[in-house]
Amino acid sequence: MNPEHEEHPINAETGKKYGVRGYPAILFVSPDGGLIKYHSGYAPPEKFAPVMEEALKKEAEFQAKLVKLKEMPEDVALNREVGILYLQRQQIEKALPIGQKMPDDVELNREFGIYYLGKKEFDKALLISEKMPDDIKLNNEFTITYLNQGDIEKALPFSKKVFEDDPKNTSGFLPGLHIKLGIAYGNQIRNTAEDVAAENTKMAVMHFQKVIDTYPKSDVFEPAQLYLGITYSISKQYDKSIEVFEKLVNHTTDDRMKQSAEANLKRVKELAAEAAPKSDN
Incomplete structure (x- = not known):
């Protein structure tokens, strides 16, 4: 379509x-x-057939759960599962009656909150957040949603809760959250007053460096280095940028990452060369 x-x-x-x-x-x-x-x-x-077969299987399993729910209408776990599936199926009108039966169910409330965030119905999502202010997954979703809208200020209270409530990264959310915050700050370096740009640079560097120092086995370890090099470049700290990119080029085994790092390294060296005469004067 x-x-x-x-x-x-x-x-x-x-x-x-x-x-x-x-x-x-x-x-x-x-x-x-x-x-x-x-x-x-x-x-x-040849690739569409397996996709269609998976869809048919999923629907058959869902219909079986509905039959079972009619037989066991008071089963809490089954009500929760069907309610969540309705939300994932974008059938809020069918999920709501189940939610009304289970107003204090944490997992179901969380999924309602995530659903409303996806629909940008923030008032409804915030009402759910008030009922479960320390839910790490929901706070992570709030952070990401607000960052995707470019609203760091609204994202920060929720990211703070995630960091405070999950210091050991049990959820696995922290590396990715640091990356998203770093990118958000990095996007605000250009076209801002000098003092604001410096603070945004500081915050972006802090988040990327946190991933590099603390989560070397995460799947965003190398992207954190790439973004750190770009951040230094944007803030015209060319020597630091070159150092980061050279390290990344030398140790990455990912071809695409290596190409990106090499391209950025070449560009930063050109920028550094262009800036050198100006700094000498």
């Missing part, structure tokens, strides 16, 4: 309802409007 096709506005409405982020996209939807499976990108026939 083409979301920009003016003669078929339902395309854009459908994309919004089911959270379509790019095209082409293949949606498997049940007769009552539940999202069974979302597949992004084009799928040739």
Whole structure:
């Protein structure tokens, strides 16, 4: 479907309802409007068959759970599971009655909060957050959602809670959270007053360096180095940037990362050479 096709506005409405982020996209939807499976990108026939089979299997399993729920309507775990599945299927109207039956269920409330954040219904998400202010997963989702909107100030109280409540990174969220905060600060270095740019640089460097020093086995260890080098470059600390990129080039075994680091290293050396005469004067 083409979301920009003016003669078929339902395309854009459908994309919004089911959270379509790019095209082409293949949606498997049940007769009552539940999202069974979302597949992004084009799928040739030989790859489409397994996708379709998985969707059919998921729907059969879900329908079996509904039958079981009719037989065991007071089963807490089953109500929770079905409620969460309804939210994942974008069927909030069917999840709400289950939520009303279980108003204090932590897992279900968390999923409602995440659902509302995904729909940008912040007032509803915040009401749930007030009921469970120390929930690490929900606070992490709030942080990411606000950062994706470019609103660091609203993200910070939630990221602070995540860091305070999970100092040992039991959740596994901390490396990625440091990266996202570092990028958010780094994006604010340019086109700001000198003192503000310096503070944003300091914060970006702190978050990237935290990943490098504390989480060397995380999957964002090398990206943290790349972003650190870029941050130093943006703030015109070319010697530090060159040092970071050279280290990354020498130890990475990922070809794409190596190419990116080499390209950045070349560019920073050019910038440093251009800046040298000006600093001499």
